[in-house]
Amino acid sequence: MVVAASSPLGELGSLFAAFDKDADGRISAAELRLCMRAALGEGVTAEDAEALVASVDADGDGLLDEGEFARLVRAEAEGEERRRGLEAAFRMYAVEGEGRITPASLKRMLSRLGARREVDDCRAMIRRFDLDGDGVLSFHEFEIMMSS
Template sequence: MSVAEIFERVDKNKDGKISWDEFAEAIRAFSPSITSEEIDNMFREIDVDGDNQIDVAEYASCLMLGGEGNKEDEDIVMKEAFDLYDIDGDGKISASEIHVVLKRLGEKQTIAECIAMVRAVDADGDGFVSFEEFKTMMSCNNKKLQ
């Protein structure tokens, strides 16, 4: 099962984000005795941007936090997350692709803000986010969580 498929199963209302309630339901399915406080702590660690919802990038990033998987597993998860944003499948993410994905997730970023996001991680200056740049960006997010 891919990252996207798992995410979609947890996202019960199909709004493109996992709410605290959806997250708690999924966690309790595997660990019925977990406390709400423990769930809340986990949720806050994964919700990097603090918007009280877990988006697909945060979700994919959290799958790599445990360090239990090997490098190959991490690359597979990362590639699946990258592919969610790479709508046209050309191997790079444009600002317009980010804009489309964020709109689907209910975000209200402008195209100018999406361009700024790309520029922030675009190490080679080509105007796109490559897979390697995406991995670097996500690795930085992981370090913030630990």
């Protein structure tokens, strides 16, 4: 099946057609990888491209049809939106200009939200997700904490 730009998915159909380099109606992990590098400037490993395909490959053929591709694009957009929200929340808690959440900055933000905590309580909260043991939370650690 060749997907035309007049696809029921509109712009996604056009994007699908652009990614479907051999016009067979399916996008392989290799095609996905090639197009992501060209269109987005993002180098994606073969393993990551295969994992992306597998994450939405409903029929298990190792290829994306138009519907599966649409699900992948939507999932990626939702993930990006979630990440932007987490970044905004992180900035609220983080020490300004330092890009990290300290026990004092956590205490200050919790206090603004009406939750009174002592610095030692905040230190204990941070310790639970402080993967590198530096006593503060980086964005990566905050992201993990918010996913728990």
